Amino acid sequence: MTLPRVIEPGGGPTTVVGGTPVSFLVTGDDTAGRFGLTEHRLPPRAPGAPLHFHNELTEMFYVASGDVLLTLGGERRVAGPGTFMMVPPGTSHAFGNPGTDPATLLVMFTPDGGRERYFRELGDLLNSSPEPTPEMLEELARRFDQFPAAEGLVTPEKSSGTSFDAHNE
Incomplete structure (x- = not known):
């Protein structure tokens, strides 16, 4: 585990994935693998991540600024600042920036699952030639632990509570 620290806005080690800067605010190395936290600064019209799911990871999203298209199971919505989405293992999800303004999305994984390595390797691969x-x-x-998902895929054991408003039902 590393020492406590403060990271200023736009700080932290950063890689670029498909034109989107991804900053590593907290990594698995910092937390003995318990969790990781990234900041995605999505440019206008950034496609973000395609529909996928994880078998082991729980992923959480918090829209810090701008509008982000969030997909959870088969439901899609444009979400503004302050919106939170939790994605249990086995639940399909995606995100992107459909708008003409930048957006900032905080993404937390638990356990970390090597997400820093994944984003760094993905950025390198996308920038490679050929x-x-x-x-x-x-x-x-x-x-x-990232797998492509069919539209709306939710495993049977994870089928309850996948709505954006499930906590109100």
């Missing part, structure tokens, strides 16, 4: 094949991208994702 362009990576879909098979190369899928192999990388699978190594870090």
Whole structure:
């Protein structure tokens, strides 16, 4: 574990993934693998992450600024600042910036699952020449517990509470 610290806005080690700066605010190395926290500064019209799921990771999203298109299970919505989304293992999800203004999204993983390595390797792969094949991208994702999802895929044991408003039902 590392020592306590304060990271100023826009600070922290950063990589670029598909044109989106991703800063590592807290890594698995900092927390003995318990969790990691990243900041994604999505440019306008950034595609973000395609629909996928994790078998082991719980992923949490917090919209810090701008509007972000969030997908949870089969439900999609444009979410503004202050919106929080929790994604249990086995639940399909995606995000992107559909608008003309930048957006900032905080993403937390527990356990960390090597997400810093995943984002760094993904950024390197996307910036490589020749362009990576879909098979190369899928192999990388699978190594870090990320799997492509069919629209609305939610495993049966995870099917309750996948609505954006499930806590109000």
